[in-house]
Amino acid sequence: MSAAARARVAVLASGGGSNLGALLAFLAERGAGRAADVVLVAGDRAGAGAFERAATCRIATHHLADPADGAGMRAQFEAYGVDLVVLAGYLKHVPDAVTRAYAGRMLNVHPSLLPAFGGPGMYGARVHRAVLAAGACVSGATVHFVDDAYDRGPIAAQWPVPVRANDTPESLAARVLRVEHLLLPRAVEAVAAGRVRVGADGRVHSPYEPADVPFTLPPSATDDDVASALDAALRA
Numbered sequence: 369m370s371a372a373a374r375a376r377v378a379v380l381a382s383g384g385g386s387n388l389g390a391l392l393a394f395l396a397e398r399g400a401g402r403a404a405d406v407v408l409v410a411g412d413r414a415g416a417g418a419f420e421r422a423a424t425c426r427i428a429t430h431h432l433a434d435p436a437d438g439a440g441m442r443a444q445f446e447a448y449g450v451d452l453v454v455l456a457g458y459l460k461h462v463p464d465a466v467t468r469a470y471a472g473r474m475l476n477v478h479p480s481l482l483p484a485f486g487g488p489g490m491y492g493a494r495v496h497r498a499v500l501a502a503g504a505c506v507s508g509a510t511v512h513f514v515d516d517a518y519d520r521g522p523i524a525a526q527w528p529v530p531v532r533a534n535d536t537p538e539s540l541a542a543r544v545l546r547v548e549h550l551l552l553p554r555a556v557e558a559v560a561a562g563r564v565r566v567g568a569d570g571r572v573h574s575p576y577e578p579a580d581v582p583f584t585l586p587p588s589a590t591d592d593d594v595a596s597a598l599d600a601a602l603r604a
């Protein structure tokens with residue numbers, strides 16, 4: 369796919385940026401056939417690890433001095449010709465003016481099986497503590513289209529993560545994060561390539577047919593097993 373045909377992606381991040389790193393590594397591995405290029409990394413914390421990762425890959429960065437400034441954020445995205453926005457550990461609320469302008473073109477990754485364990489204040493260890501406190505036997509990762517409420521937009525893709533009896537919030541978080549690193553890049557690629565999209569009916573249209581997805585991979589399944597199952601599910 370030519371550079372001109374690839375979706376130009378802006379990533380918003382507040383933290384270490386491991387999801388950004390996974391996305392960059394995935395796109396590099398896809399090579400010339402990739403459907404997207406990350407052209408901008410923006411965030412509310414200038415010293416965040418995500419900015420360092422961007423600088424290492426010579427990707428433009430922008431510090432959002434006022435994360436509530438929707439006009440300023442849109443101006444940045446327009447200046448870089450951004451087609452698709454990815455929230456990867458971005459902890460601020462995206463101004464409604466931006467969410468509306470990028471309806472169907474803004475994704476977020478969340479460390480639970482939404483709509484469970486999502487919403488305002490549900491981020492990081494709080495999510496995993498709530499999952500364990502509820503006695504849930506399965507958690508997971510979700511990539512969803514962003515609308516004007518936290519963690520509520522239509523779901524682009526999900527993958528389950530079994531909860532183990534001796535899990536702590538930290539041990540569950542680590543397993544979920546590994547699945548995020550497999551799920552987010554494939555969901556971004558599928559949206560960028562038009563295989564997953566939000567229809568005029570507001571519902572997600574996708575090749576991802578839950579009946580086909582081998583959710584019942586054994587606990588011994590490796591990252592490669594999950595990656596192959598996701599590639600098949602999203603028709604990569």
Ligand code: GRF
Nearest residue numbers: 383384385386387457478479
């Ligand atoms: C991930 O757990 C993601 O689900 C949540 O924030 C975390 C981002 O981690 N939205 P990182 O900064 O990408 O390492």
